[in-house]
Amino acid sequence: TTIRAVTDCLFCKIVTKEIPATIVHETDRTVAFRDLNPQAPTHVLVIPKGHYENAAALAAADDGLADEVLKAAHAVAVQEGVADEGYRLVFNTGPQAGQTVFHVHGHVLGGRAMHWPPG
Ligand code: 5GP
Numbered sequence: 001t002t003i004r005a006v007t008d009c010l011f012c013k014i015v016t017k018e019i020p021a022t023i024v025h026e027t028d029r030t031v032a033f034r035d036l037n038p039q040a041p042t043h044v045l046v047i048p049k050g051h052y053e054n055a056a057a058l059a060a061a062d063d064g065l066a067d068e069v070l071k072a073a074h075a076v077a078v079q080e081g082v083a084d085e086g087y088r089l090v091f092n093t094g095p096q097a098g099q100t101v102f103h104v105h106g107h108v109l110g111g112r113a114m115h116w117p118p119g
């Protein structure tokens with residue numbers, strides 16, 4: 001699988017380590033790192049190493065990559081010790097949903113009570 005990097009993408013630069021991040025989990029095609037501005041005791045971002053703009057583009061990749069990202073997210077939750085008590089996995093998709101970085105990322109949030117609806 002070819003991994004396409006986008007020059008002006010913040011998260012592509014985290015993949016290539018041009019920008020430092022605290023990486024907590026890595027597979028051949030995914031990487032997970034702590035959010036710079038954590039909203040919960042556990043707040044980790046899980047991304048495919050290749051550049052896909054959002055969850056829709058990742059879903060359309062059609063090569064098992066979305067499955068790998070989902071499995072990585074769960075592995076992070078287990079590793080962080082929040083899998084049993086429960087955690088939230090969020091993919092903000094598009095500006096109206098609050099997406100600000102356009103390299104798909106799943107937020108793994110845990111370690112505190114979560115509320116619904118999120119607002
Ligand atoms: P979004 O709003 O796009 O769903 O989430 C983007 C997330 O990326 C935010 O939670 C923000 O704190 C995080 N973030 C933005 N820039 C950086 C960065 O340079 N490093 C890390 N680790 N997280 C970042």
Ligand code: ZN
Nearest residue numbers: 009012051103
């Ligand atoms: Zn990117």
